[in-house]
Amino acid sequence: MNVLSLLWVFGLLSVLAVGGGTAVLPEMKALVVNQYHWLTSDQFGQIYSLGQLSPGPNMLMVSVIGYRVAGCAGAAAALLGFFLPAGLIMFFCGRIWDRFADSPWKEAVQRGLAPLTIGLMLAGTWVLAKTVILGPSTAVIAVVVTVILLVKHVNPALLIFGGGIVGYLIGR
Amino acid sequence: MTNEMLSRPEAHEGPAGAELTRAEAAAAVERAAIVGDEASAEPLEVRPVTLWRLFQVFFVLGITSFGGGVVAYLRQALVVKQRWMDDETFLSGLELSQTLPGLNATNMSIYMGERLRGVPGAIVALLGMCLPGTVIVMALGMLYASQARTPAMVMVLGGVGAAAVGLTLATTLQIGKKQLAKPLDLSLVALTFVVIGVFRVSLVTALLTIGPLSIWLYRPRKRAAVDGPAGAAK
Numbered sequence: 001m002n003v004l005s006l007l008w009v010f011g012l013l014s015v016l017a018v019g020g021g022t023a024v025l026p027e028m029k030a031l032v033v034n035q036y037h038w039l040t041s042d043q044f045g046q047i048y049s050l051g052q053l054s055p056g057p058n059m060l061m062v063s064v065i066g067y068r069v070a071g072c073a074g075a076a077a078a079l080l081g082f083f084l085p086a087g088l089i090m091f092f093c094g095r096i097w098d099r100f101a102d103s104p105w106k107e108a109v110q111r112g113l114a115p116l117t118i119g120l121m122l123a124g125t126w127v128l129a130k131t132v133i134l135g136p137s138t139a140v141i142a143v144v145v146t147v148i149l150l151v152k153h154v155n156p157a158l159l160i161f162g163g164g165i166v167g168y169l170i171g172r
Numbered sequence: 173m174t175n176e177m178l179s180r181p182e183a184h185e186g187p188a189g190a191e192l193t194r195a196e197a198a199a200a201v202e203r204a205a206i207v208g209d210e211a212s213a214e215p216l217e218v219r220p221v222t223l224w225r226l227f228q229v230f231f232v233l234g235i236t237s238f239g240g241g242v243v244a245y246l247r248q249a250l251v252v253k254q255r256w257m258d259d260e261t262f263l264s265g266l267e268l269s270q271t272l273p274g275l276n277a278t279n280m281s282i283y284m285g286e287r288l289r290g291v292p293g294a295i296v297a298l299l300g301m302c303l304p305g306t307v308i309v310m311a312l313g314m315l316y317a318s319q320a321r322t323p324a325m326v327m328v329l330g331g332v333g334a335a336a337v338g339l340t341l342a343t344t345l346q347i348g349k350k351q352l353a354k355p356l357d358l359s360l361v362a363l364t365f366v367v368i369g370v371f372r373v374s375l376v377t378a379l380l381t382i383g384p385l386s387i388w389l390y391r392p393r394k395r396a397a398v399d400g401p402a403g404a405a406k
Contacts, residue, residue, distance in 0.1 A: 049332040056305025064313030086274030104392030112387030118348035119364025132333030145338025157238030167331015
């Protein structure tokens with residue numbers, strides 16, 4: 001039963017993920033934490049962090065959410081749900097995309113969705129911030145990382161690991 | 173095929189002159205990122221890529237790309253290093269990836285895999301991209317499950333999460349530079365942010381209302397087809 005719910009929830013998130021993983025975070029948290037009560041807010045933030053520590057797309061962390069809900073079948077359901085629907089859409093649209101290369105509506109869709117995407121990503125960042133920033137030191141880490149990345153060209157992975165080390169040393 | 177090429181199995185393309193074209197293409201991509209116009213490059217001579225090789229390349233990307241920005245790695249590997257694809261095709265796929273739902277990294281894997289080897293190519297590229305991360309995040313997840321309550325684990329993950337907030341904020345600001353500078357776009361950004369982040373309207377509702385509105389504002393017009401709603405943007 002939970003496996004089916006996972007498939008449904010992550011399948012829904014998959015087709016809604018215009019703007020990628022960050023953009024869909026508020027909806028994911030609303031469903032996983034508030035509606036289905038699969039995780040607490042803290043756990044959601046911590047599992048998101050696990051995704052940041054892993055290579056590849058950080059949204060692969062949905063497998064951990066699925067695993068906690070329904071074991072290995074749950075992990076598979078979450079992955080399948082989150083990656084298959086959007087993947088199929090991409091596959092079929094990719095095949096016909098060139099035909100729309102000269103359509104004026106292509107430009108309209110791209111330009112119109114761009115600000116929407118940025119707004120969704122900001123909302124995702126906001127929800128993430130409210131989830132994981134629980135005290136002054138986490139706030140400082142977030143601000144420092146933002147500033148460093150905007151000013152200098154640094155490998156983000158170093159800052160992610162650095163954040164973990166600083167978090168370990170000084171706590172919340 | 174020359175001897176030199178045989179001695180370098182990775183090099184899929186011969187003439188040194190191609191390097192220049194490549195550099196120009198790279199510059200065109202840089203320009204495209206700023207100006208927003210289409211980059212053009214000489215079409216590559218696409219040779220059949222084996223599925224195994226395709227898997228290897230995406231697997232390496234899947235295990236080495238940390239902290240987002242997978243797209244830059246993808247371009248480096250497939251356009252610059254392997255030369256399986258020209259910049260125009262790459263950018264076209266990127267536009268599509270950003271417009272459709274799904275992550276850029278996986279959408280691009282599917283698009284590129286499909287271009288190179290059809291259906292099996294798309295599957296193999298997606299698997300290569302996702303397999304290493306899945307194994308590692310699941311291993312971390314199991315470790316987390318057994319250690320979730322230890323203060324050390326909580327503190328490390330707290331620090332990582334905080335750094336991730338910084339990363340997503342910086343990424344959003346960098347990607348959105350253009351949108352945040354134009355009044356019309358900025359109001360759409362703000363509207364979306366407030367509706368989702370503050371009023372917690374469901375994403376379906378938001379997409380189905382703000383989406384069409386936003387596209388309508390940028391609808392094709394005869395006079396200002398190139399520059400969008402010029403009147404509104406000023």
